[in-house]
Amino acid sequence: MGRGEKWPDWRRDVFGDPYLVWHDGPDFTRLLTVARDEPDVVARMLDAGMAARDSLAAESIAALAGDGLAPPGAEALLRAALPAASGTFLVRVAQALRVLTGDESWAEPVASVLAEGAHWGDRIDAAIALAGFAPTPRLVDALALAVRERHYLVRYHAANTLLRYAGRRPEVSTHPALFALIRSGDDDTEPDTEVTAQRAEAARRLHTAATLSRKSVDLGDS
Numbered sequence: 165m166g167r168g169e170k171w172p173d174w175r176r177d178v179f180g181d182p183y184l185v186w187h188d189g190p191d192f193t194r195l196l197t198v199a200r201d202e203p204d205v206v207a208r209m210l211d212a213g214m215a216a217r218d219s220l221a222a223e224s225i226a227a228l229a230g231d232g233l234a235p236p237g238a239e240a241l242l243r244a245a246l247p248a249a250s251g252t253f254l255v256r257v258a259q260a261l262r263v264l265t266g267d268e269s270w271a272e273p274v275a276s277v278l279a280e281g282a283h284w285g286d287r288i289d290a291a292i293a294l295a296g297f298a299p300t301p302r303l304v305d306a307l308a309l310a311v312r313e314r315h316y317l318v319r320y321h322a323a324n325t326l327l328r329y330a331g332r333r334p335e336v337s338t339h340p341a342l343f344a345l346i347r348s349g350d351d352d353t354e355p356d357t358e359v360t361a362q363r364a365e366a367a368r369r370l371h372t373a374a375t376l377s378r379k380s381v382d383l384g385d386s
Contacts, residue, residue: 170209170212171209171212171213171215171216171218171221174209174212175209175213175218175220178194178195178198179191179194179195179220185220190220190223190224190227192223192224192227192228195224195227195228196227196228196231196233199228199231199233200233203233203235206228206235207235207236207237210224210225210235210238210241211235211241214241214242214245217245217248217249217253218253219252219253219255219256220256222242222245222253222256222257222259222260223256223259223260225238225241225242225260225264226256226259226260226263226264229260229263229264230263234264238260238264239261239264239265242257242260242261242264243261245257246273249273250277250281250282250286251277251281251282251283251286251289252277252285252286252289252290254273254274254276254277255273255274255277255286255289255290255293256293257273258270258271258272258273258274258293259274259293259296262296262297268297268298268300270297271294271297271298271300271303272302274290274293274294274297275290275294275302275303275306277289277290278290278291278294278306278307278310278322279306279309279310284315284317284318287310287313287315287318288315288317288318288321291307291310291318291321291322291324291325292321292324292325294306294307294325295324295325295328295329295334299329299374301375303329304326304329304371304374304375305371307322307325307326307329307370307374308322308326308367308368308370308371308374309367310322311323311326311346311363311366311367311370312360312363312364312366312367314351314355315351316346316347316349316350316351319346319363319366320336320346320347323336323342323346323366323370324336326370326371326373326374327339327370327373327374329374330370330373330374332373332383339383339385340385341383341384341385342366342369342370342383342384342385344362345362345363345365345366345369346363346366348362348363349362349363369383369384370383
């Protein structure tokens with residue numbers, strides 16, 4: 165068989181039903197066990213998964229690296245995928261490279277997906293992933309801009325990451341006044357002037373809080 169032909173079967177065996185992996189998130193417990201018992205098989209299969217541009221392969225490399233079990237050549241494999249990577253696959257590759265290298269500048273490809281991802285699902289994944297990176301002015305700006313975008317779940321998760329940067333409860337629904345601004349409007353219609361202003365105000369408050377995280381910043385909940 166060719167390099168990529170066995171990956172789907174091995175993926176299902178290790179992680180389970182693909183829909184449940186997508187819906188619930190991957191469980192890496194079995195992967196870690198297999199990596200200790202059959203490291204060569206894991207390396208070969210993850211190589212095939214990366215060739216298939218499967219985000220789970222990149223996530224698996226990150227999970228293995230976190231336990232000191234990254235396959236030999238994992239960094240080179242991830243770097244080789246970068247030129248053709250986009251969307252959530254690019255997000256996962258960048259996350260894995262950060263785990264392997266400790267270099268926070270791998271946030272930049274993630275921020276590019278947040279700003280330019282072709283699908284809102286990719287932008288959600290980018291907004292969530294940025295919570296794992298050290299905050300910088302560039303990331304705070306990018307997330308605040310995402311708080312103003314059309315799709316509610318992108319706004320929601322961008323707001324959550326900014327709250328985490330600010331050292332606040334990282335769940336915007338627990339900040340009632342802010343949450344009211346975030347959920348204004350809907351995904352299917354162009355926002356009117358009032359809705360645009362509400363989203364802009366949410367972005368302003370969150371940007372300020374994340375920028376001045378060591379100071380008391382009023383989010384409007386009191």
